[in-house]
Amino acid sequence: MFDACADPKAIEGLTWAFCYLTSAKHVDFYWSFLTVLALLAITAPAALAMGFLGATAARSHIPPVSFAGKVYIWMVRGVPDIVFFLFFVIALDQAIEWTTHQIVCPDWTEPIRKGLEFRVCPEAKVPLAKSPAIVHQIYGFFLAVVTFAIVFGAFAANVIYGAMNAVPHAQLETAEAYGMSRAQVFRRILVPQMWVYALPGLGNLWMILIKATPLLFLLGVKDIVYYARELGGSKTQVYEYPHGDWRLWYFLGLMVFYLAFTRLSEIGIGRLTRRLSHGQATAAGEALRKAAA
Amino acid sequence: MTMTCWETVQGYALRSIGIGEPLLPKSDFTLCQQFTLIGSGLIWNLYFGILALTFGFFLANAIALARTARSPWVRKPAEWFVFVFRGSPLFIQFFLAYEALVLLPKEFTLFGAEISTSWTTRAWAGALLVLFLNTAAYSAEIFFGALKSIPKGDLEAAEAYGLTGWKKFIRIEWPTMLRLGWPAYTNEAIFLFHATTLVYFSGFPAFQQKGDALYYANFFADKTFNPFIPYPIVAFYFILLTLLVTTLYGLVNRRLNRHLPSNQRQKIRLRPNLVR
Numbered sequence: 114m115f116d117a118c119a120d121p122k123a124i125e126g127l128t129w130a131f132c133y134l135t136s137a138k139h140v141d142f143y144w145s146f147l148t149v150l151a152l153l154a155i156t157a158p159a160a161l162a163m164g165f166l167g168a169t170a171a172r173s174h175i176p177p178v179s180f181a182g183k184v185y186i187w188m189v190r191g192v193p194d195i196v197f198f199l200f201f202v203i204a205l206d207q208a209i210e211w212t213t214h215q216i217v218c219p220d221w222t223e224p225i226r227k228g229l230e231f232r233v234c235p236e237a238k239v240p241l242a243k244s245p246a247i248v249h250q251i252y253g254f255f256l257a258v259v260t261f262a263i264v265f266g267a268f269a270a271n272v273i274y275g276a277m278n279a280v281p282h283a284q285l286e287t288a289e290a291y292g293m294s295r296a297q298v299f300r301r302i303l304v305p306q307m308w309v310y311a312l313p314g315l316g317n318l319w320m321i322l323i324k325a326t327p328l329l330f331l332l333g334v335k336d337i338v339y340y341a342r343e344l345g346g347s348k349t350q351v352y353e354y355p356h357g358d359w360r361l362w363y364f365l366g367l368m369v370f371y372l373a374f375t376r377l378s379e380i381g382i383g384r385l386t387r388r389l390s391h392g393q394a395t396a397a398g399e400a401l402r403k404a405a406a
Numbered sequence: 407m408t409m410t411c412w413e414t415v416q417g418y419a420l421r422s423i424g425i426g427e428p429l430l431p432k433s434d435f436t437l438c439q440q441f442t443l444i445g446s447g448l449i450w451n452l453y454f455g456i457l458a459l460t461f462g463f464f465l466a467n468a469i470a471l472a473r474t475a476r477s478p479w480v481r482k483p484a485e486w487f488v489f490v491f492r493g494s495p496l497f498i499q500f501f502l503a504y505e506a507l508v509l510l511p512k513e514f515t516l517f518g519a520e521i522s523t524s525w526t527t528r529a530w531a532g533a534l535l536v537l538f539l540n541t542a543a544y545s546a547e548i549f550f551g552a553l554k555s556i557p558k559g560d561l562e563a564a565e566a567y568g569l570t571g572w573k574k575f576i577r578i579e580w581p582t583m584l585r586l587g588w589p590a591y592t593n594e595a596i597f598l599f600h601a602t603t604l605v606y607f608s609g610f611p612a613f614q615q616k617g618d619a620l621y622y623a624n625f626f627a628d629k630t631f632n633p634f635i636p637y638p639i640v641a642f643y644f645i646l647l648t649l650l651v652t653t654l655y656g657l658v659n660r661r662l663n664r665h666l667p668s669n670q671r672q673k674i675r676l677r678p679n680l681v682r
Contacts, residue, residue, distance in 0.1 A: 191648040192641040193600035195607065199624060200637040207633075229435075231631040324495040331607055338501070345505075361505040368494050368502060375493040 121353045133354045142340040146370070149326045149337055152258060157322065159262035161315075164269025169299075171274050186270045194264055195328065201260040202332050206239070213237040250335070257332045265322055272314030277303060279310040309389045309398075316382035320375055327367075341367055411438035422446040422616050430615055435630050444626075444639050447619035451647070453530070454602040454618075458537035459595055465538070466545035470583075473550045484546070491543030496536070496601055497608050503536045504609030529610035537605075541598045545591060552587030553579065585662040592655040596648050603640075619643055 117124065118132035133139070170182030188197075210233045211225060218234035225233055235241075240248045280303055288298045330338035345360030390397040409417065417427040419442055431439050472484035491499070510523045526532050556579060564578040603620040606612045612621055623636035630636075663671040 191596075191645040193603045193620070193644055195600075195603050196620060196623070196637055196640050196644070199620070199627070200633050203627060203631075203633040207631075226632070229630050324497075327495045327497040330497075338497070341501075358505075358509070361502065361509060364498060364502040364505055367498050368490075371494045371498060372490065376489075 129354075136354065138340075138344060141335075142337070142344060145335060145337050145340050148254070148334065149329070152254070152261065152326060152329060153322065155258050156261040156265060157319065159258065160265035160269050160318075160322070163262055163266025164271075164273050167266060167270030168273035168277060171270070172277060182270070185267055186274060188267050194325075195331070197264045198260055198328055198331065201263060202256050205256055205259060207231055209239050210237055213239055253332065253334050257329055257334050260332065261322075261325070265318065265325075268318055268321075269315065272318060273307065273311050275314065276307040276311035280306045312382075312386055312389055316378075316386070319382065320378060323374055323378065324371065337367055337370075411436075414438050415442050418442045419446050420449075422449050422618070422622070424614065424616055430625065435626055437635065440623075440626050440636055440639055443622045444619050444636060445643060447617055447622040448643050448647070450529075450605070450616075450618040451599060451602045454534055454537055454605060455595075455599040457534055458541050458602075459598060461538045462541035462545055462598075465542035466549055467580075469542060469546035470549035470553055473546065474553055487539075488543045488546055488550075491540050492547060496540055496604060499536050499540060500533060500604065500608030500610060502609075503532055507532050527610075528613060529605050533605040533608075533610045537598065537602065540601070541594065544594050544598075548587045548590045548594060549583055551590075552583040555586055556582045581662070588655070588659050588662055592652065592659070595655060596651050599647055599651060600644070 115132065115135065117128060118135070121129070121132055124132060167182050167185045170178050171186055173179045173182065210231075214221065214225065214233035214237035217237045221234045223232070225231060240252045284302055284306065285298055288302045293301065327336070327338050329336040341363035342360060345358065345363035347358040348355045386397065387401070390401055414436070415438070418431075418439065420426050421430070421443060423446075430443070469484045469487060472480050473488070475481045475484075504527065507523075507526045510526065512524055513520060513522050515521070526535075560578060560582060561574070564574045569577060603618060606617045606621040607624075615625075617625075619640050623640045626636035627633045
């Protein structure tokens with residue numbers, strides 16, 4: 114990357130460290146932090162939307178819809194979430210290929226599930242076998258995002274469902290007494306007020322989501338854990354930068370990254386809670402009112 | 407050669423701890439095999455969960471107390487311990503611990519005795535250590551919160567009766583702390599059992615294919631390309647385990663609340679905490 118780094122074997126000391134840390138592989142490693150942040154940036158709103166849908170469905174007055182919502186909410190309880198992560202990635206992949214197969218190759222006669230194999234026609238492979246590696250990467254990332262959104266959506270639904278129930282019932286009855294329709298009560302009274310009740314739970318969920326991102330590694334995405342293992346492993350003299358087993362230091366680095374990230378989030382959530390508590394009929398809101406007076 | 411289901415159970419029910427058939431099934435992958443082997447793996451989940459919770463309970467109490475200490479020399483290390491273990495992913499903690507244990511000198515002499523350290527890199531010891539410290543940190547936070555929310559009146563009443571220091575703690579503060587913290591602690595126990603499924607997917611390798619329930623489920627899903635059977639089996643086992651934990655901790659909860667009128671008792675509610 115830099116001229117001074119042309120011959121890594123000849124340099125030493127600080128220059129060596131600088132060249133080592135700016136090698137092409139390391140630059141990939143730094144980019145993979147962005148993968149993690151991108152996952153968070155996409156998953157958080159998606160999970161929130163799924164959670165909102167799930168909670169709304171669970172509150173529905175139509176029995177099948179409410180039942181479906183409740184099953185979704187209870188789904189991740191009692192079962193380790195990592196089971197869902199491992200399950201959904203294969204299940205989603207097979208569901209997508211099966212659907213494509215039905216559309217692309219309607220004349221295919223052989224059974225898809227034969228013995229121990231899952232075989233769709235070559236045109237229905239997602240992504241196609243001849244696609245460039247980047248497409249495979251993006252598809253893997255996409256599957257991971259959907260899986261995270263489904264699993265965390267269930268947890269968000271749980272929090273939002275609780276928050277909706279926490280809004281004082283008298284508020285809703287008053288709105289109905291004013292002649293608002295169900296949808297109006299939901300939109301004008303319930304939703305604006307539930308956030309302050311949902312925030313502690315959602316804040317907690319955000320922290321959990323941050324701490325769940327290393328699972329990307331299990332889903333086969335080249336994330337920070339993947340690169341930490343790759344770069345840290347001992348390198349013999351055939352490599353440009355030979356060194357011993359440094360994985361411990363790389364994982365220490367990841368640990369510091371996560372600690373800093375969760376700490377900053379904690380501070381941010383604390384500030385947001387303060388702001389949202391203004392003027393609310395809660396203990397925190399009361400404390401703010403007293404402090405100002 | 408096909409085995410009857412009973413033969414399968416005999417061959418594989420204790421496979422996860424190395425008793426029975428040396429090789430995992432290569433063909434068929436019957437429902438019976440999947441139920442037996444995944445159930446066999448559950449032994450490890452129980453082992454990790456029960457031991458980590460038992461040891462962790464004591465450390466958690468000590469750390470929760472240390473966090474209330476006035477001296478910063480006692481308080482600060484406790485705060486940092488909780489921060490490090492609650493602020494970072496368990497997944498990374500497993501990796502870090504494994505790499506650190508691998509770097510330990512293989513053998514060293516202490517007071518003339520040869521001590522070998524290679525066993526610490528095995529999951530049964532290394533992963534147990536991580537889970538123990540991890541649950542201690544999460545539980546300490548729960549107990550610390552409970553200690554802080556003991557009603558002021560209770561403490562004043564204790565002092566009025568002449569209880570001070572250790573006596574006040576052991577008779578009033580500690581039981582009340584347990585009672586207030588128990589619902590949250592029940593959730594911690596459930597999610598610790600869930601967390602045990604991470605062991606064989608992080609730094610710690612499964613030795614001679616002896617793994618936990620999820621390890622075998624993953625094995626079957628890889629072999630059969632069919633995730634729709636092994637993973638629901640794991641889910642089934644874990645729902646049973648969750649019910650069992652809830653029942654046992656519910657009994658303790660009843661005992662802790664037995665002096666209270668029924669409308670003031672703390673109820674245990676499941677709160678999700680998933681990955682750590």
